[in-house]
Amino acid sequence: MLDQSLWDFMMNREKAYTLNEIRPITQQLLVAFKALKSIGVIHSDLKHDNIMLVNHQNQPFRIKLIDFGQAIPSSEVEIGTKKQLLPYRAPEVNLGLPISEAIDMWSLGCIIAEMYLAATLFPESSKYFIMKVICRMIGQPGDHLLNAGKFSSKYFIRERKNSPEWRFKTPEEYKEGTGVESDISECALEQYSSLDEAIKDYTEEKGRVELNDRMAFVQLLKRLLDLDANSRITPEQALTHSFVTMGHLEEDLDCSPYVTDAFRWMAICRLDHSDASDVPVNNYETDSSGGEKDMEISS
Template identity: 55%
Template sequence: MDNSSILEFIGEGGFGKVAKCVNMNTNENTAIKILKDVNNYAKEVKMLEKLRTLDPEKNNLVRFMDSFIVDDKSCIAFECLDRSLLDLMVQREERYTLNEIRPITRQLLVALDALKGIGLLYTDLKLDNVMLVNHQDEPFRVKLIDFGLAMPASDVREGMIVQPYAYRAPEVSLGLPISAAIDMWSLGCVLACLFFCQNIFNGESSYDVMNTICCLLGQPQDHLLDGGKNTQRYFKRNRCPPNSRWRLKTPVEYKKENDNQLRLPEWEFDYIRNLADAVDIFSNAIDEVEVEDTRAFLNLLQMLLNPDAEMRITPEEALEHSFVTMSHLED
């Protein structure tokens, strides 16, 4: 940072701060992440070094420039980007259209496919971590940022808790095997949030998320619940099973057994019967073309948000989906 001057602090979180700086030698703006924990610094730099094998422009990943320690401060320098998808949504106070969601979807799929190709799980996909490059000059050109929680697939273990509540795949909560499929679940949550202008899975607690998953997508199948190490945290065995050997615990049962102080607020998506109904309620489609496009988006969303990780669509498959390719609109 000795040849850089801080212009302003543009972000702050549990990790530390992000400063917008200008390189005095090149006059180039950079974003310097100043981390509190040296262990987090070492872990993130290790992941970023792995990313050097990938073209950041081609694969829609933030460009890692340098890492250094100055005055006991651990710093990582990146290219300076515009703002996050969340910032833009808040500023506009409106939902993203399908024609805006489509290019974002394609770019994030390319990024996740590249990460999967080098054996990395991102584990922290959310609106805050998708940045617009330069929205005025390149509308909806995005890059994935913040690799502080990324990890090699070989380091993943059953029972690990990763991902924020609202973006957490059911296999993580249930204690099932974890794979790159968790990032595709989070992508589904991101796209849903862009469409609905709010999270469809409430982020108050892991029970809230599981409850909404069961309401919108259906209860995970018995073979998944049977194998989950944490299934009994959320489900009870049915004494007289009509269709399933398991049933979701009521909010009262969950609170009594886990945390009586936990607040379980009502969530509007709890009262919508399924994902198709939710999309239909929020859709603004007014002609046949828009209706067809909405159907394609819903189909991709259902494939991303499949509670069974083995059945969830992969990045490579999703890049060929009609919503992305627009093949359903060719006529």
Template identity: 50%
Template sequence: MPASEAREGMISVQYKVLEFIGEGNFGKVAKCVNMKTNENTAIKILKDVNDYDDEVEMLEELRTLDPEKNNLVRFMDSFIDDDKSCIALELLDRSLWDLMVQRKKPLTLNEIRPITRQLLVAFNALKGIGILYTDLKLDNVMLVNHRDQPFKVKLIDFGLAMPVSEVEEGMIVQPCQNRAPEVSLGLPISEAIDMWALGCVLACLFFGHNIFYGTSTYDTHQYFKRERCPPNSQWRLKTPEEYKKENDDQLQLSKRNFDHIGNLADAVNKYSNAIEEVEVEDTRAFLNLLQMLLNSDAEMRITPQQALEHSFVTMSHLADYAHKSLTATDSLDEFTEASVRTAVYHHAPG
């Protein structure tokens, strides 16, 4: 029977379905129990066997990476039960999207920082083995156990990941709102597209909504037109007449959060609640990292390794504030991220 019609209580090889906990275009996700180990597991039930083959192949390739050290979902098993293609993965808590919906407010910089570091570690590991992730969005970053390990996250869903060697110029990847400029413009792409998407995700956590909008590929072609002149093609800015005609005939633009904000720095400053000097300094560091992630020139965009050494991640820009807060009995050797957060930045909300 089709995966979408799988019954609760189904026993498949060594897994028993307890409940369905997610659904998407790919199929469903079921919370199961491993009948041999009694361990709760997430089973991804795919509609398309081709999607199953692609994702399993990629997950097998990722076995060379330590999932705990590199913040990647742990791949456990894969099997086909009747006509149901199934992938067994570690059971995680909830996605960042679910967290944002539940909170109904943006995250603080102290909450964004550990998420940033962990995702950079994940992307640095993927870059190290020549893999593009291509599908970063809030839904694909999951909290491991938010109650016991706040803001510990893992990257999930590798169905659209691919080796760099298989990338073709002009291919369309990434969700529209997180799509790097070089993808939209049909230029050569590299692992740098994942850094652009990371910038979009971190900005969304900070602002509480996306900084770029797009529900279709047409949105990304709103201002540019591609001239196809074999053997080459080139992009040009649309004429006012072309833009007006397409807007009047096809595109209905609504008011958006950043319509009257000039640039990223203005947006961050407007949305920031920073008052004290240490908060202002941290906001500046975050803005600088965002600017480096969202560099429109892919060759100039910051890499995962470079970003891991950025002051927003290392908190080196707050060292002076930690020194000022040390007591006579404190040792500089005991200076850690936790001490900065509690002794210096304790007044941050959340």
């Protein structure tokens, strides 16, 4: 009934998504998660295969979030409940902290970073190695989180007995404490010390406007990948972020093809999806009088 998944789409064309393509996808997912949060439901299984293009030829990047088989009311989630695929799993799940709708926002950050980098942000291996990469690229969870985490001692150890400070365990210490050999596999981004460094290295410089957009993207990523679920950006807050609203691009609207394309791609987000199954939007724009006029989307 739907076109194809985002994963299939990327594999078929064999190249990463641009920021102008990621933006409308992000906006629509945020709308979905805002609705889920309003009724206290966690999707808990966000991945490329569960984000479907509806009809890409007629409605470019109009999407639907599918597969609610793992969804659960946030009021029913218990600490220690295993949710999400490992590469998209929020740190509070592995640390044994309270779980909320915020885990979906972490997954969203992983997904859109992977779309832009064409590489998995966190490796599909052991929980130990994923935590290692998180600590390297984002930072170690705060001591207040580790103090409260039911499973923190699996991955971290106190610097000294009765010390309030924690450090990440060595592979030997992890095996000694859990009996599990740490699975150290290849990770495309492990050599980078931060998200900023990875995205700078994985992209080609295209001028000031694109650089500003990339910086807005990184700022949103950092808010989505906040290690503390209590301060992680919410769907409602993210919908007002400059990367989504394009407020930082407006002054260049009349002089930058990049910005013109950005606003064109976002036309799908202005469509009423409740009755839009057959409405083509690849020539859609609102003019200054409030009506609609044709607009061709370049690709």
